[in-house]
Amino acid sequence: DAGVIQSPRHEVTEMGQEVTLRCKPISGHNSLFWYRQTMMRGLELLIYFNNNVPIDDSGMPEDRFSAKMPNASFSTLKIQPSEPRDSAVYFCASRYPGDSPLHFGNGTRLTVT
């Protein structure tokens, strides 16, 4: 089992640029979650999907953020345009249906200058 795979591991970009973060969930997992982690705010839920359908995106900070899950094995989180306050570690996590724990990827550390 390869685990949840995120790319890139690190991303440094300038304010105003588009950023795309990628996630491959564990095979067979039908729920996928995107979180953002900062020292000040902890681990915040941005959006989650069940069976590739977005269920709750109320955590997405503003319209600059968007997420897609075109199939069961791939999801993207896009920020356009990026701002310095978007700097954080972004985690993707997946799990099986029902009462089962989340499995996290190693995260993408985003720095916007």
Next chain:
Amino acid sequence: EDKVVQSPLSLVVHEGDTVTLNCSYEVTNFRSLLWYKQEKKAPTFLFMLTSSGIEKKSGRLSSILDKKELFSILNITATQTGDSAVYLCAVEARDDKIIFGKGTRLHILP
């Protein structure tokens, strides 16, 4: 609004001490409570609790849930320097939503 509150925010103890970490919650349609340990990278799963009063145990770590008082504790006995980490509490609420507290940063002195 659903929320998860952990205390203390940080804790420093000596190796061999016992620690208790707290997690209280307010969520709609509670389904389960989860504990995670986070060192340098991704959070790793420790426990999932769904029933009140049943202790889950793994080595020196144990956890219990009180659904009436809406809280959980995580105990670590005979702490070791390798236990130093951020411990995260999460609650699964309605529609499979999983939200986290801000964590307790635990540092074990040798």
